[in-house]
Amino acid sequence: xxxxxxxxxxxxxxxxxxxxxxxxxxxxxxxxxxxxxxxxxxxxxxxxxxxxxxxxxxxxxxxxxxxxxxxxxxxxxxxxxxxxxxxxxxxxxxxxxxxxxxxxxxxxxxxxxxxxxxxxxxxxxxxxxxxxxxxxxxxxxxxxxxxxxxxxxxxxxxxxxxxxxxxxxxxxxxxxxxxxxxxxxxxxxxxxxxxxxxxxxxxxxxxxxxxxxxxxxxxxxxxxxxxxxxxxxxxxxxxxxxxxxxxxxxxxxxxxxxxxxxxxxxxxxxxx
Amino acid sequence: xxxxxxxxxxxxxxxxxxxxxxxxxxxxxxxxxxxxxxxxxxxxxxxxxxxxxxxxxxxxxxxxxxxxxxxxxxxxxxxxxxxxxxxxxxxxxxxxxxxxxxxxxxxxxxxxxxxxxxxxxxxxxxxxxxxxxxxxxxxxxxxxxxxxxxxxxxxxxxxxxxxxxxxxxxxxxxxxxxxxxxxxxxxxxxxxxxxxxxxxxxxxxxxxxxxxxxxxxxxxxxxxxxxxxxxxxxxxxxxxxxxxxxxxxxxxxxxxxxxxxxxxxxxxxxxxxxxxxxxxxxxxxxxxxxxxxxxxxxxxxxxxxxxxxxxxxxxxxxxxxxxxx
Numbered sequence: 001x002x003x004x005x006x007x008x009x010x011x012x013x014x015x016x017x018x019x020x021x022x023x024x025x026x027x028x029x030x031x032x033x034x035x036x037x038x039x040x041x042x043x044x045x046x047x048x049x050x051x052x053x054x055x056x057x058x059x060x061x062x063x064x065x066x067x068x069x070x071x072x073x074x075x076x077x078x079x080x081x082x083x084x085x086x087x088x089x090x091x092x093x094x095x096x097x098x099x100x101x102x103x104x105x106x107x108x109x110x111x112x113x114x115x116x117x118x119x120x121x122x123x124x125x126x127x128x129x130x131x132x133x134x135x136x137x138x139x140x141x142x143x144x145x146x147x148x149x150x151x152x153x154x155x156x157x158x159x160x161x162x163x164x165x166x167x168x169x170x171x172x173x174x175x176x177x178x179x180x181x182x183x184x185x186x187x188x189x190x191x192x193x194x195x196x197x198x199x200x201x202x203x204x205x206x207x208x209x210x211x212x213x214x215x216x217x218x219x220x221x222x223x224x225x226x227x228x229x230x231x232x233x234x235x236x237x238x239x240x241x242x243x244x245x246x247x248x249x250x251x252x253x254x255x256x257x258x259x260x261x262x263x264x265x266x267x268x269x270x271x272x
Numbered sequence: 273x274x275x276x277x278x279x280x281x282x283x284x285x286x287x288x289x290x291x292x293x294x295x296x297x298x299x300x301x302x303x304x305x306x307x308x309x310x311x312x313x314x315x316x317x318x319x320x321x322x323x324x325x326x327x328x329x330x331x332x333x334x335x336x337x338x339x340x341x342x343x344x345x346x347x348x349x350x351x352x353x354x355x356x357x358x359x360x361x362x363x364x365x366x367x368x369x370x371x372x373x374x375x376x377x378x379x380x381x382x383x384x385x386x387x388x389x390x391x392x393x394x395x396x397x398x399x400x401x402x403x404x405x406x407x408x409x410x411x412x413x414x415x416x417x418x419x420x421x422x423x424x425x426x427x428x429x430x431x432x433x434x435x436x437x438x439x440x441x442x443x444x445x446x447x448x449x450x451x452x453x454x455x456x457x458x459x460x461x462x463x464x465x466x467x468x469x470x471x472x473x474x475x476x477x478x479x480x481x482x483x484x485x486x487x488x489x490x491x492x493x494x495x496x497x498x499x500x501x502x503x504x505x506x507x508x509x510x511x512x513x514x515x516x517x518x519x520x521x522x523x524x525x526x527x528x529x530x531x532x533x534x535x536x537x538x539x540x541x542x543x544x545x546x547x548x549x550x551x552x553x554x555x556x557x558x559x560x561x562x563x564x565x566x567x568x569x570x571x572x573x574x575x576x577x578x579x580x581x582x583x584x585x586x587x588x589x590x591x592x593x594x595x596x597x
Contacts, residue, residue, distance in 0.1 A: 018444065018445055019445060021442060021444055022444045022445035022447075022448045022510070025444055025448060026448055026452065026455075029452065029511055030455055030459075032471055032491070033471045034467065036465070036467065036470035037463070037465070040465065058464075060465055061385035061386040061387075061465060062382055062385070062386040062388070064374065064378050064379070064382050064393075064466075064469075065362070065378075065466075065475060066361040066362045066365035067361060067479060067482065067483055068361040068365065072360075080479060080483050080486075082487050082488065083470075083476075083487050083488035083491065084487065087465040087470050089469070089470055089476075089488055090364075090475060090476075090479050090488075113360070114392075115365045115372055115392045115393055115396055116382055117388070117393070
C-alpha cells in the first residue's frame with residue numbers, strides 16, 4: 001500500500017521536497033556556523049593571547065587553529081579555546097594563573113611556529129611583545145603591602161605550573177613547587193618577572209644568549225616603599241611601562257585570590 | 273561538452289546526463305549492443321556475487337585505506353605526545369619534518385578573512401596543493417579526513433537500519449555544497465572571520481585527537497546522528513566545502529579511477545557502495561562514452577568500487593604509469 005503510494009507520488013512533488021529539504025539544510029548549517037558570532041561580538045571572554053598575537057579581530061581572522069604554538073611552548077602555557085568561544089574555537093590563549101608565559105624559550109617559539117602570522121613575525125624578543133598589562137587588583141591582601149615575608153612553595157604542593165630558574169637549569173623549566181622560597185619580604189612578582197630578570201642579567205653584563213638586543217629598555221615592575229610614620233618595611237608592587245603582560249607575576253603570587261591579574265583588553269584592541 | 277567540463281559540472285552538483293549517440297565512440301557502441309544481447313553473462317555474475325556475499329570477502333583496499341587514515345592522524349598525535357617533531361600541528365596546518373603544510377580550505381578561509389598571506393602560509397598551501405593534485409584531490413577526504421572514517425562507520429549503521437526499514441535515506445540537492453562553498457567564502461571575506469572553521473568537523477576532530485576532546489565534539493556527534501537516522505553520508509555528499517576545494521584541485525589530477533567498459537557486466541555493485549554514485553553514472557548499461565572512462569573529479573579515490581567490482585572493471589590509474597593495482 002505504502003509502496004504504491006510512493007510510486008504514484010508525482011515526481012514534481014518529490015523534487016520540491018528535496019529542494020525544500022536542501023534549503024533547510026543550508027539554513028541550518030549556515031545558521032549554526034553564524035552562532036559563532038555571538039560570543040565574539042558580545043566579548044564573553046577577553047583572553048590573554050600568546051606573544052605577538054595581532055589585535056583580536058585580525059587574530060581570529062588569521063589564526064588557522066592548528067595548535068603549533070601549543071606544541072612548541074616549553075612550559076605548555078598555551079591552551080586552545082572551546083566551542084563556547086564561537087569563532088574563537090581552537091584559537092590559542094593562556095590562563096596566566098595556571099601557567100604564564102615565562103619566555104623560557106627566549107626566541108619566542110610560538111611566534112616562529114605560527115604558519116599564518118596570527119602571531120606576528122615582526123617581533124623577536126620578549127620585551128617587544130604586548131600580551132596585556134598586569135594590574136594590581138587586590139593591593140590590600142598583598143604580602144609586601146602587609147609587610148610580610150613568604151616561606152615555602154609559592155602556590156602550594158599541588159600546583160603544576162612551571163618556571164625556568166636559570167640558576168637551576170638554563171634550558172629546562174621546573175615545577176614551581178620544587179623551588180620553595182624563603183623571603184623576608186615577599187617580592188615574588190618582581191623577583192620572577194622575566195623582564196626584570198633580563199634587565200638584571202644585562203646590567204650584570206651577561207645578556208641572554210649574549211645578545212644585547214635581548215635587553216629590555218624599560219622596567220616592568222618594582223616594589224615601592226610605602227611611606228608611613230612607623231618607618232616599617234612595607235612595600236607595594238607598581239606596574240611600569242615595560243610590562244608585557246606575560247602573567248608570571250599573576251602565576252607566582254602566593255595570595256589566594258591573586259593580588260595581580262593580567263588585563264589584555266587594550267592589547268587585544270577591545271574596549272571594555 | 274568536454275570530459276573536463278562534464279567532470280567539473282558534476283562536481284558542482286549537476287546531475288549526470290545520458291550521453292548523446294554521437295558522444296559514444298564506435299567501439300563503445302559495439303560493446304553496448306553486445307552486452308544487451310547477452311543476458312546470461314549477467315546472470316552468471318549475479319550467482320558469483322551471491323557466493324561472494326555469503327563467504328564474506330573482506331574489502332582489502334578499504335582496510336588499507338583505514339590503516340593509512342588512522343596512521344596519518346596518529347602521526348600527529350604521537351608526534352606531539354612524544355615530542356618528536358615529525359608532524360607538528362593539526363590537519364588545518366602543520367609542519368612535516370619542519371616543512372610547512374596548510375589545509376587548502378583552511379588556508380583559503382584565512383586568506384579571505386585576513387586578506388594577507390605570509391610566506392609560510394604560501395609555502396604550505398602550494399606544497400599541499402601540489403601534493404593533493406598529484407594524489408587526486410578528494411583523495412584527502414577518504415584517505416586522511418578523520419570525519420570521513422567516522423562517517424563511514426555511521427554509514428554502515430545507516431545502511432543496516434535502512435535494510436531493516438527503520439530509517440530512510442533523504443537525499444539532498446548536490447548543488448547545496450557549491451552554495452556552501454560560495455557562502456562560506458563570502459562570509460570569510462565580508463565578516464573577517466573564518467566562519468567555516470567554527471563548524472568544520474575535520475578541524476574539530478583533528479584538534480580533539482591531538483589536544484584532547486572538547487565540547488565541539490557535540491557538533492560532530494549531531495552530524496553523525498543526522499547521517500545515521502536521516503540522510504546517508506549527508507555532510508561529505510552535500511555540505512563539506514573542504515571536499516569541493518579538494519575536488520577542484522583533483523579535477524586535473526593524473527591520479528584517478530578508470531572504468532573499463534569491455535569487462536563490465538553492469539551489475540551496479542560499485543554504485544551501491546560509492547560515496548558519490550553520480551561519478552559512476554558511466555557504468556550504467558549504455559552510458560559509457562568510450563572503452564576506458566576516467567571517473568570524475570568528485571571521486572574520492574577510496575577504492576571501494578575497485579574492491580567491490582567482481583570483474584575488475586574499475587582500476588586505479590596514474591597517467592603515465594600504466595594501470596596500478
